[in-house]
Amino acid sequence: MMTFTVEGKLDGDVVKSCVNGTEVTIGLFGSDYPTPEEMLLASALSCMLLTIYYVAKEKNVEIEEANGYIEGTMDPRGFQGDPTVPPGLLEVNYDITVKSKDPKINEVIELANKRCPLKDTLTRSIKINIKWNIS
Structure with a gap:
């Protein structure tokens, strides 16, 4: 663990x-600062790119370049208190480019898609515990 x-x-x-x-x-x-949502998206994109790197190293696949773009959509009415709208992101879209001449790159991409920790965290329900300390 x-x-x-x-x-x-x-x-x-x-x-x-x-x-x-x-x-x-x-x-x-x-x-003037990144929002929590932007930090989450930066982490999610970085996690996917680093997972691609890690899996490629594992499979001895050379990557010439990997970069990406990620966006998340949110309806601000949820954050503002509208009970009919979820307050968080409603959808996350990745757009990732990987350059490699190795024919095994598709296997790398498939495994990275399955093994990326933050993509997994975003796509399944996880247990959240909050301990409030009020003074």
Whole structure:
């Protein structure tokens, strides 16, 4: 088992998070900082690209280049309190380009698609626990 941790503190209208010793500032939509949704999408895209890299190394497949674009759609009415609209992302779309001359690249892509941890996390229901400490 592996455990990943992040700490954060509200600082005005932004959150200062400590991720593996690096401070990351996250803001609301319209601020000068990335939003939580953008950070989630950056993590999801990075995870897929790194999974492609990892599987390619495992299969001895050379990749010349891998890059991508990801977008998530959200209806802000859910965040604003409309009970008929979910408050989170409604859809996530990846657009990934991989350049390789190796005929095994399709196997790499298929395995990466199955094994990407954040794609898996986004596509299945997971247990969430929140411990509230009110003082």
